[in-house]
Amino acid sequence: MTANIRNFLDVKDLSVSFDIRGGLFLRSIGTIKAVDHISFSVNKGEILGVVGESGCGKSTVARLLLRLIKPDTGSVTFNDVDILKMTKKEIRLQRRHMQMVFQDPYSAMDPRYTIFRSLCEPFQIQGVKLKKEEIRKKVDDLLELVGLNSEHGFAYPHELSGGQKQRADIARALALSPQFIILDEPTAALDVSVQAQIIKLLEGIRERLNLTFLFISHDLSLVSYFCHRVIVMYLGRIVEVISADLIGESPYHPYTKALIESIFETVPGQKKQLSTLEGEVPSPFNIPPGCSFASRCNYAQAICRKQTPVLKKTPDEGQMACHFPLKSMN
Amino acid sequence: MSFLKVSDLKVEFQVDKKTITPIENISFEMNEGEVLGMVGETGSGKSLTAHAIIGLSSLVGGKIGGRILFDNQDLLMLSEKNMQSIRGSQIAFIPQNPMTSLDPVYKVGDQIVEGLYKHTKINKRKAKQQVIELMGSLRIPKPESVFQQYPHQLSGGLKQRIVIAMGLCNNPRLLIADEPTTALDVTVQAQIMRLFKEMALERGIGLFLITHDLGVIAQVCDKVVVMYAGNMVESGDIETVFNTPKHPYTKALLGCIPHLGMKQGTLSAIDGNVPSVGTYPSGCRYHPRCMHSFSPCQNNIPELMQIESGNRVACHLFQEKNDC
Numbered sequence: 001m002t003a004n005i006r007n008f009l010d011v012k013d014l015s016v017s018f019d020i021r022g023g024l025f026l027r028s029i030g031t032i033k034a035v036d037h038i039s040f041s042v043n044k045g046e047i048l049g050v051v052g053e054s055g056c057g058k059s060t061v062a063r064l065l066l067r068l069i070k071p072d073t074g075s076v077t078f079n080d081v082d083i084l085k086m087t088k089k090e091i092r093l094q095r096r097h098m099q100m101v102f103q104d105p106y107s108a109m110d111p112r113y114t115i116f117r118s119l120c121e122p123f124q125i126q127g128v129k130l131k132k133e134e135i136r137k138k139v140d141d142l143l144e145l146v147g148l149n150s151e152h153g154f155a156y157p158h159e160l161s162g163g164q165k166q167r168a169d170i171a172r173a174l175a176l177s178p179q180f181i182i183l184d185e186p187t188a189a190l191d192v193s194v195q196a197q198i199i200k201l202l203e204g205i206r207e208r209l210n211l212t213f214l215f216i217s218h219d220l221s222l223v224s225y226f227c228h229r230v231i232v233m234y235l236g237r238i239v240e241v242i243s244a245d246l247i248g249e250s251p252y253h254p255y256t257k258a259l260i261e262s263i264f265e266t267v268p269g270q271k272k273q274l275s276t277l278e279g280e281v282p283s284p285f286n287i288p289p290g291c292s293f294a295s296r297c298n299y300a301q302a303i304c305r306k307q308t309p310v311l312k313k314t315p316d317e318g319q320m321a322c323h324f325p326l327k328s329m330n
Numbered sequence: 331m332s333f334l335k336v337s338d339l340k341v342e343f344q345v346d347k348k349t350i351t352p353i354e355n356i357s358f359e360m361n362e363g364e365v366l367g368m369v370g371e372t373g374s375g376k377s378l379t380a381h382a383i384i385g386l387s388s389l390v391g392g393k394i395g396g397r398i399l400f401d402n403q404d405l406l407m408l409s410e411k412n413m414q415s416i417r418g419s420q421i422a423f424i425p426q427n428p429m430t431s432l433d434p435v436y437k438v439g440d441q442i443v444e445g446l447y448k449h450t451k452i453n454k455r456k457a458k459q460q461v462i463e464l465m466g467s468l469r470i471p472k473p474e475s476v477f478q479q480y481p482h483q484l485s486g487g488l489k490q491r492i493v494i495a496m497g498l499c500n501n502p503r504l505l506i507a508d509e510p511t512t513a514l515d516v517t518v519q520a521q522i523m524r525l526f527k528e529m530a531l532e533r534g535i536g537l538f539l540i541t542h543d544l545g546v547i548a549q550v551c552d553k554v555v556v557m558y559a560g561n562m563v564e565s566g567d568i569e570t571v572f573n574t575p576k577h578p579y580t581k582a583l584l585g586c587i588p589h590l591g592m593k594q595g596t597l598s599a600i601d602g603n604v605p606s607v608g609t610y611p612s613g614c615r616y617h618p619r620c621m622h623s624f625s626p627c628q629n630n631i632p633e634l635m636q637i638e639s640g641n642r643v644a645c646h647l648f649q650e651k652n653d654c
Contacts, residue, residue, distance in 0.1 A: 053515040161603045191371040191542065196586035196599035203595060218516060225588035225597065248590035262520035264545030266587055268568045277517045280485045 007077075008044040008212055009180065013037050014064055014074030015236075020285070032284045034060045036236040037073070039311075042180075047206065047213040049227030049244065051220055051259070053281050057236040058216045059103075062182045065214070066098055067091055078180070096126055099173040103185040105165035109157040115168045116153035119143070122175040142171040147201060163194035167201065174205070182214045187222070199226055220259050224248065229318075232256050235284055235292040238311060241319040252320040252327050255293050291323065299324050332359035334383075334504060334536060338396035341378055341387050345608075352607045353378050353560040355644075356396070357634065360553065362503065363534040365527070367547035367568075370557030371604050376540045377426070379557075380506045383538075384423050385413045400504070419449040422497035424507040428490040432481040438492045439465075439477030446499045464495050468525060487518040494525070498533075505529075506538045511546070523550050544587055548572050556580050559605050559615040562634055566641040576643045579616050614646065622647055 015038070017031045035057045042048050050058050063069045065076055067083055076083050083094055102108040109118050119139045123130060130138065140150045146167040157165055166186060173181055183202070187195035199222070206213060217223050223230050224247040232240040232255065240253040251257050258277040279296045282288075288295065294304040301324065309321040314329060339356035342349050353375035360366040368376050381387040382394050385405060398405040400421065405413065417423075425431045433441060442461045446452060452460070458477070465473035468491045481489060490510060497505055507526065511519040527550050530537045539551060547554050548568060555565040556577065564577040575581045585598040602619040605611060611618050617627035626646045634644040 053517065163603060191604065192544070192586045193371060193583060193600040194603070196597055197601070199588075199597060200599050220516070221590050221592075222588050224590050225592045225594065258517060260590070262516045263590065264520075264523070264543065264549045265589055266544045266548045266572060266584060267589075268548040268572045278521070280487050280518055281515065 007041040008046075008079065009042040009065070010075075010077040011041065011065070012039045012075045012077075014039070014061070014071050014076065016060065016064060016069060016071045030285050033236050033287060034284065035064065035071070036287075038233075038236075038238050039074075040231055040238065040241065042212060042214060044179075044212055045210060046229065047215055047227045049223035049230040050214065050216045050233060051218065051223045051230055052233035053218060055235070055281055055284055056233040058218075058233060059184055060236075061233075062100065062184050062214065062216055065182060066095065066100055093126070096176045097178050098180045098182070099176070099178040100182045100184065101166075101169050101173045101186050104189055105162055105169050106157075106189065108169050109165060109172075111157055113156075114153065115143075115148075115155055115157070115160070118157075118168070119153070119172055119175060122172060126176060128176070138175070142175055143168075145174065145205065146171045147197075161194075162190050163197055166190060166194075166198055170198075170201070170205070174209070177209070178211070180212045180214070182216070184216045185218070186215075188217070188219075195222075202226075220247070221263050221265075232259065235281065235287055237292060237321065238319070239293065239321050241311075243316065243318060246316060246318070250327055252314055252318070252325040252329075253293075253322045254297050254299050254324075254326060257326060258296075291321075299326075333362050333401055334538075335359045335399040336379075336383065336396070337399075339379065339382060339398065340395035341375075341382050342393040342395070343391060344393075348608075350608050351560065353382070355631075355634065356562055358553075358555050358562070358565055360536055360538065362536050363530060364553065365530050365537045365539060365551045367539045367541065367551035367554045368557060369541060369544055369547050369554060371542060373559070373604055373606055374557040375560040376542075376557055377508050380423070380508050380538065380540055384417050384421055384506065385410075415449070418445060418502075419500040420502055421504045421506065422500070422502035424493055424497045424505065424510050426509045427513055428486065428493045428510075429513060431493055432489060434481055436480075437478055438481055438484065438489075439479075442492065442496050442499055445496050449500045461495070461499060464499060465491075468495055468498075469521075470495075486514050487521065490514060490518075490522055491525075494522075498529070498535075501533070502535065504536045504538065506540070508540045509542070510539075512541075519546075526550060544572075544584065556583070559610055560607065561615055562642075562644060563616065564641055564643050564645075565634075570640045574639050574641070576637065576639065576641045576648060577645050578620050578622050578647070582621075614644075 014035060016035050017033045019028045020030045020032060022029045052058050064071050086094060116139055119142055120135055139153060143150060143152055148167055187198050215227055224244045227244050230242055230244050231238055234255050240256045242251060277296055282295060290305040290307055291309050294300040303323055309323050311319045311321045314320055337357045340354045342351050356379055370376050378387060383398055388394055394406055439461060443457050446457050462473045462477055470476050470491050511522050523546060526537060529535060551568055554568055554571050556563050558579050564571060564580045575584060582600045588597055600619055613629045614627045614632050617623040632644045632646045632649055634642050635649060636642050637648050
């Protein structure tokens with residue numbers, strides 16, 4: 001992997017919280033810190049994974065990067081331009097370069113449009129002036145790129161299988177030749193054999209078109225296979241950034257270790273102790289002070305409940321936020 | 331002596347005056363205290379098999395063929411009334427989604443007690459005490475206060491434990507769990523699976539676990555049945571099937587799963603899609619996607635056969651060899 005000196009996408013101090021309204025007159029009854037001051041960068045040509053359990057803020061990060069939600073603080077710099085300072089018109093043009101593939105292929109496509117019409121839409125929205133034949137050619141090329149054929153263009157979403165729909169969804173994201181694609185759990189709704197097809201397709205497309213991916217998933221083994229680097233999130237914060245090759249061997253953060261231990265490997269001989277992590281992710285309402293993982297952590301001590309650990313660089317070019325890392329930091 | 335023996339199980343439905351057969355030729359056995367896993371992709375007939383065993387598919391108009399022997403009595407011969415006395419007490423069922431299987435307007439404790447009343451004569455105070463004990467043994471923290479709560483007040487993992495408690499309250503001998511952890515987070519999935527494994531060992535319950543996750547099967551079960559498009563393709567001991575898979579589908583499916591430390595670009599995939607009911611191909615249902623398919627695969631349905639290594643496989647590749 002060749003890392004550019006200039007970062008491709010730079011996220012600094014990004015945070016957002018949501019008001020929860022309820023009761024009479026829908027008064028605000030609390031806030032949820034969905035994403036809590038996180039910073040990271042994506043290198044050009046890299047696949048960066050984001051992993052964590054439900055409610056940890058993975059999908060919110062994706063939406064913030066595309067400015068589908070406005071953050072409270074922070075900046076998102078894409079190719080040296082802060083996309084949070086852009087006007088509405090500018091951001092619309094900018095989205096040509098940044099696209100998203102959604103989790104649920106069943107609801108991502110308009111059920112009343114044929115696949116062909118859905119794939120024409122990006123060109124219309126972006127005001128790309130093309131002749132009819134040119135558009136037809138473009139859409140056919142896109143369908144071929146994702147392993148479908150022009151026949152599938154005439155179909156409605158409900159006529160396709162889950163895997164085919166996800167392929168069409170990927171084709172739509174590729175329509176305007178973006179540089180950066182956010183994949184939000186693209187295989188979570190699919191069967192394993194179809195998941196493998198989609199992952200292989202994405203591997204091929206990325207190599208051919210020299211794309212950069214942000215890959216969001218809750219499946220650590222899938223992320224460690226597909227990505228170069230992995231961000232581990234817990235309750236809106238980054239707890240560890242680790243190179244995918246190192247995941248199996250030596251995480252620094254106890255939460256990363258717990259996630260690894262909850263993987264069920266398909267080798268029956270390797271019967272290891274299943275994760276001893278107790279309890280569940282606490283509600284993001286009123287996160288206690290200190291390390292948010294402290295309530296479930298086997299290594300937690302008094303300081304963990306008082307002081308929030310900061311994200312520090314590790315010797316093997318990752319980052320981690322823990323008072324008592326599992327490995328020496330030297 | 332096997333206490334559950336399913337042979338030649340077949341379920342038919344009438345749709346638009348046509349007969350469709352979502353599952354066919356299902357035969358397996360399980361012993362007491364054993365964990366049997368059934369694995370397959372969407373639409374392979376896993377849940378329907380479970381519903382057939384507890385006699386639910388006949389309620390929605392299905393016609394069941396074959397035999398299901400539980401303790402040497404054929405469940406298919408029983409009247410609905412007799413079946414009701416077995417269902418819930420001797421055979422319990424844990425449905426797929428814990429979020430929707432609890433009634434939102436009743437306290438969870440009362441919902442567990444309800445199951446207990448149905449099958450045993452017991453007074454209220456004793457029933458409550460027994461249920462709280464059971465909840466405690468399932469590692470539900472503060473069972474007395476959880477007993478008084480409504481489903482929406484509980485997290486997904488706790489709700490799943492409540493549903494497990496409902497299944498266990500009458501000390502069943504066979505527990506059927508249909509994708510019990512699909513809706514849960516990975517760390518909670520690990521907790522629940524550990525609980526299942528312990529339960530089967532401690533109480534000597536036979537656990538019939540349905541899942542699409544081969545990893546869960548490998549770590550939790552003793553035996554496995556692999557399903558494809560409504561047919562059994564392979565079965566056997568965990569070690570045998572996972573270490574020396576024989577059926578091309580089992581092999582290919584194992585190759586589709588990424589694991590830690592796997593090099594990029596080495597994942598394999600199965601081309602094509604799982605066929606849906608009604609469009610099953612002739613002969614072996616896997617043959618259009620199979621890399622090893624040859625002439626008999628297109629026309630003849632392969633029979634499930636025991637081969638030397640201990641696996642039972644339904645594939646012409648092995649039947650040819652045995653014939654020679």
